[in-house]
Ligand SMILES: Nc1nc2c(ncn2[C@@H]2O[C@H](COP(=O)(O)OP(=O)(O)OP(=O)(O)O)[C@@H](O)[C@H]2O)c(=O)[nH]1
C-alpha cells in the first residue's frame with residue numbers, strides 16, 4: 001500500500017486539477033488578452049504523458065480529477081484521455097472524473113463524456129444576454145453554449161454554472177440568471193474576479209464585485225439561509241427559500257478554505273503548482289520524460305513537491321494592479 005500524500009499542514013491531497021491545454025476558443029476579458037500568445041504545441045505533455053502523470057497521482061491516493069484549461073475540450077484527442085481515465089473509475093481508485101468548461105464543445109462531446117464516466121460538469125456562463133456574452137468572451141457565441149448545456153443535461157450530466165461576478169456587467173442579471181438555473185435544476189456559483197495574468201488594458205479592479213454585495217442582492221430579493229455544508233471545495237453555500245436552490249459563493253482571495261485545502265494543480269507543460277495563488281512549482285515533466293520505464297522518480301518528485309505545499313495563497317488586491325497580480329494566467333494553471 002502506497003503512503004497517501006500528506007502536506008506539511010496535515011492536509012491529505014486527494015484532488016488533482018489538470019490543465020490539458022492553455023489554448024481556448026474564447027478570450028474572456030478577465031482571463032486573457034485578445035492577442036494572447038500560447039505555448040508551442042511541443043511544450044505540452046502528450047496525451048500518453050498526461051495519462052502517466054494522472055495515473056501516478058491516482059496511485060498516490062488522488063481520488064478526484066478535474067480536467068480544465070484553457071478550454072479542455074479544444075485539446076485534440078482529449079476524449080481518448082477521458083476514456084483512458086475511466087479505467088481508474090472502473091477499478092474504484094478514482095472516485096470522480098470531471099471537468100470545467102466554457103460549454104462551447106459540449107454539444108459534440110457530452111454523450112462521450114458520460115460514456116467515459118463523467119457525471120458532473122462545471123460550465124462557465126456570466127450572462128444570458130447574447131450581445132453581452134460576445135462582449136465578455138470576445139469570441140464566444142451564447143446559442144452554442146446554451147445548446148451545449150442542453151446536450152450535457154440530456155446526456156445525464158449534472159450541471160453547475162460558474163458565473164464570475166462583474167461590477168457593472170452582470171449585477172442586474174442576478175435574478176434572471178438565478179431563476180434560469182432554478183428552472184433547469186442547475187446549481188449556481190458566483191466567483192470573485194482574481195488578479196491573475198496580464199489581460200491587456202482591461203481593469204480587474206474596476207470589474208471587482210464583492211460577493212458580500214452579491215449576497216446582499218440575494219437578501220434583498222429572496223429569503224436566504226446559510227448552509228453549514230462545505231463541499232471540501234472553496235464554495236460556501238446558501239439556500240433560497242423561494243426556489244429551493246443552492247447558491248455557492250467562491251471568494252478565492254480569502255483564506256477561508258485554505259485550511260482544508262486538498263488540491264494541487266498540474267499545468268499542461270507538467271509543472272505542479274502546489275497552490276493556485278502562489279508561484280512556487282515543481283517540474284514533473286523531467287522525471288516523467290527522463291524515466292520512461294519507471295514511475296519511481298516521478299513519485300519521488302511528487303512527494304517532494306507536496307512536502308513544500310504552502311499554507312495559503314498570496315493574492316493581494318491592496319497592492320498596485322501590476323504588483324498584486326500573478327504573472328501566470330488562469331488558463332495556464334487551470335483556474
Ligand atoms: N483560491 C482558490 N480558488 C479556487 C480553488 N479551486 C477552485 N477555486 C476557484 O473556484 C473556481 C471554480 O472552480 P471549479 O473549476 O468550478 O471547481 P470547484 O468549484 O472547486 O469544483 P467542485 O467543488 O468540484 O464543484 C475557480 O475558477 C477558482 O476561482 C483553490 O484551490 N483556491
Ligand SMILES: C[S@@+](CC[C@H](N)C(=O)[O-])C[C@H]1O[C@@H](n2cnc3c(N)ncnc32)[C@H](O)[C@@H]1O
Pocket residue numbers: 024030031068069070071072100101102122123124162163164191192193194195196330331334335
Ligand atoms: C480558466 S477557466 C478554464 C476552464 C474553461 N475554459 C472555463 O472557462 O470554464 C476556469 C474558470 O476560471 C474562471 N476565471 C478565469 N479567469 C478568472 C479570473 N481572473 N478571476 C476569477 N475567475 C476566473 C473562469 O470563469 C472559469 O470559471
Ligand code: SF4
Pocket residue numbers: 024025026027028031032069070071102124330331
Ligand atoms: S475563462 Fe475559460 S473560456 Fe474564458 S478565456 Fe479563460 S479559459 Fe477560455
Ligand code: SF4
Pocket residue numbers: 257258259261262263274275276277310311312313
Ligand atoms: S489558495 Fe492555495 S492553499 Fe488556499 S485553497 Fe487554493 S490552492 Fe489551497
